[in-house]
Amino acid sequence: MKYMMLIHQGSTPTPQDPEAWGRLSQDEQQAVFAAYKALNETPGVTPGVQMQPPETATTVRVQDGRTLTTDGPFVEVKESIGGYFFFEADDLDAAIDVASRVPASSMGGAVEVRPLVEW
Amino acid sequence: MTPLEQAFRDDRGRVLAALIGFLGDFDLAEEAVQESFTIAAERWPRDGVPTNPGAWLVTTARNRAIDRIRRDRTLATKTRLLEVTEATEDDMIPTTFPDERLELIFTCCHPALAVDAQVALTLRTLGGMSTEDIARAFLVPAPTMAQRLVRAKRKIKAAGIPFRVPPDHLLPDRLDAVLAVVYLIFNEGYSSGGGLAGEALQLGRALAQLMPDEPEVQGLLALMLLLDARREARFRDGELVLLADQDPTLLDATEVAEGRETLDRAFALQGRGPYVVQAAIASLHADEPRDWAQIAALYGELARITDSPVVELNRAVAVAESEGPQAGLDIVEGLGLDDYRYFHATRGELLTRLGRPGEAREAFQRALALVHEDAERRLLEQRLAALGSPQGSH
Numbered sequence: 303m304k305y306m307m308l309i310h311q312g313s314t315p316t317p318q319d320p321e322a323w324g325r326l327s328q329d330e331q332q333a334v335f336a337a338y339k340a341l342n343e344t345p346g347v348t349p350g351v352q353m354q355p356p357e358t359a360t361t362v363r364v365q366d367g368r369t370l371t372t373d374g375p376f377v378e379v380k381e382s383i384g385g386y387f388f389f390e391a392d393d394l395d396a397a398i399d400v401a402s403r404v405p406a407s408s409m410g411g412a413v414e415v416r417p418l419v420e421w
Numbered sequence: 422m423t424p425l426e427q428a429f430r431d432d433r434g435r436v437l438a439a440l441i442g443f444l445g446d447f448d449l450a451e452e453a454v455q456e457s458f459t460i461a462a463e464r465w466p467r468d469g470v471p472t473n474p475g476a477w478l479v480t481t482a483r484n485r486a487i488d489r490i491r492r493d494r495t496l497a498t499k500t501r502l503l504e505v506t507e508a509t510e511d512d513m514i515p516t517t518f519p520d521e522r523l524e525l526i527f528t529c530c531h532p533a534l535a536v537d538a539q540v541a542l543t544l545r546t547l548g549g550m551s552t553e554d555i556a557r558a559f560l561v562p563a564p565t566m567a568q569r570l571v572r573a574k575r576k577i578k579a580a581g582i583p584f585r586v587p588p589d590h591l592l593p594d595r596l597d598a599v600l601a602v603v604y605l606i607f608n609e610g611y612s613s614g615g616g617l618a619g620e621a622l623q624l625g626r627a628l629a630q631l632m633p634d635e636p637e638v639q640g641l642l643a644l645m646l647l648l649d650a651r652r653e654a655r656f657r658d659g660e661l662v663l664l665a666d667q668d669p670t671l672l673d674a675t676e677v678a679e680g681r682e683t684l685d686r687a688f689a690l691q692g693r694g695p696y697v698v699q700a701a702i703a704s705l706h707a708d709e710p711r712d713w714a715q716i717a718a719l720y721g722e723l724a725r726i727t728d729s730p731v732v733e734l735n736r737a738v739a740v741a742e743s744e745g746p747q748a749g750l751d752i753v754e755g756l757g758l759d760d761y762r763y764f765h766a767t768r769g770e771l772l773t774r775l776g777r778p779g780e781a782r783e784a785f786q787r788a789l790a791l792v793h794e795d796a797e798r799r800l801l802e803q804r805l806a807a808l809g810s811p812q813g814s815h
Contacts, residue, residue, distance in 0.1 A: 392583070394582050395591065
C-alpha cells in the first residue's frame with residue numbers, strides 16, 4: 303500500500319513562525335528536528351519537498367473563462383497543508399504508526415493518511 | 422431445524438471470515454458465501470449432508486469465487502488470488518478450516534472506521550444480519566445503512582485496513598474497541614428489549630471462546646449474561662421496572678449461573694478491568710438481600726478506573742441504600758451531569774425519600790424533558806403522579 307501523508311500544522315510551532323518557535327526550549331526544538339530526521343530515514347518513507355507557509359499560497363479559480371486569484375490557501379490557513387511525504391507499507395496500521403511520530407500530530411496539528419490509487 | 426439452517430446459524434460467520442481472509446474482499450466473499458449456501462440448498466437434500474458442512478461451504482465458496490474471478494480478469498488484478506494456483510470443483514474437502522472470526526472482528530472494529538460503521542459491519546458480517554434488519558434496529562433508513570456498509574467496506578480495501586489480530590503493542594486498545602462495539606450492540610438491544618441483545622451475546626460467546634485468556638473478554642460476556650438474565654424482570658406489562666422493584670423470581674437462573682461461572686473465569690485470570698468490575702456488580706444485584714455496601718465499594722473501584730461521573734451517580738444510589746438517602750444525595754449534588762436524565766431522576770428519587778416533594782417534582786420534570794423513550798417517559802410520569810399535585814407552588 304502507498305500512502306500520502308498530509309501534515310496539517312494547525313497550531314504547531316514551526317521555524318516559519320519565529321515567535322511561536324522561539325517559545326519552545328532548545329531541547330524541544332532539537333526533538334522536532336530529530337523526529338523529522340528519524341521519519342525521513344524510516345524504511346518506506348519518501349520525503350516530500352519543503353513547502354513555504356500557507357500564507358504564501360495563491361488560490362486560482364476560472365470563472366466564465368476568466369482566471370481569478372485570491373491571496374491565501376483554499377481552506378483556512380490553520381487547516382491547510384504544511385507539508386507531506388509518501389509512505390509505502392503493508393497496511394494502514396503501519397501508516398498510523400508513522401503518522402503518530404510526525405511532531406505536528408502531537409503538537410497541535412494532525413496528519414491525514416491518504417491511500418494512493420495503485421494500478 | 423434442517424442441517425442447512427443449522428449450518429447457516431453455526432458456521433456462516435466462520436465461513437465468511439475464511440473467505441474474506443482468503444479473498445481480501447468483503448463483497449466478493451459475501452457473494453461467494455451466499456452462492457455456496459444456495460448450492461447447498463440444492464445438493465444436500467439430494468446427495469446427503471457432507472461430514473463437515475462448514476469446510477464444504479468454504480471450499481464451495483472459494484471455488485465459486487475463483488470461477489468468478491477467472492471470468493472477470495480485471496477484478497483478479499485487485500485481489501490476493503493472483504498468488505493462488507488452480508483450484509477445481511472436485512478438490513478434496515478438508516476436515517477443518519481455520520477460524521478467522523477474530524481477524525474479521527478486529528478488521529470490522531478498526532479505529533479508522535467510524536463507530537457506527539464498526540457496529541453495522543460487525544452485525545452484517547459476524548452477526549449475519551441483513552442490512553434492512555440492522556437499519557431497523559438503529560432506526561435508520563435502509564438506504565442510509567446500505568451506504569454506510571458500502572463506504573466502510575470500500576475504505577477497508579482502499580486504505581489497507583489489515584485483516585489480522587493486532588500485534589501485542591496494539592492489542593489492548595484494539596480489544597477495547599471490539600468490546601465497546603459488542604457492548605454497544607447489547608445496550609441498543611437491552612434498552613429497547615429487541616433482538617440485538619441476543620446478537621451481542623452470541624458475539625460475546627464467540628469472543629470468549631476465541632480469546633479464553635483475556636479477562637475483559639470474559640468480563641464482558643459475564644456482564645451481558647447477568648444483565649440479560651433480567652430481561653423478564655425489567656418489564657411488567659410493557660412498562661420499565663426499576664432495579665430495586667424487580668421481581669427476583671423472574672431472573673433467568675441459567676443465565677445468572679452461566680454469568681457467574683464466566684465471572685469466576687475472569688477473576689481467575691486476575692481480571693479487575695471495567696467489564697469485570699461491572700459484572701461483579703451485576704452479580705451482587707442478583708443476590709437477595711443485596712449487599713449494598715459491597716456494591717457501593719465496587720462502584721468506587723469502577724469510578725477510579727473510568728473516572729466517570731455516571732459511575733459516581735450509580736455509586737450514590739448504592740450509598741443511599743446502605744447509608745441513607747442523604748449520604749447518596751451528598752454525592753449526587755457534586756456531579757456536573759445537568760444534561761443527563763438519570764442524574765435528575767436519581768435526584769428526584771432521593772429527594773422524594775427525604776420528604777422534599779417540591780424539589781423532587783422539579784427534578785423529575787427536568788428528567789422528563791431529557792427523555793426520548795416511551796417506557797422511560799411513562800416511568801417518570803408515574804413517579805411524578807405519585808408525588809401528587811404541587812401544593813402552594815407554581
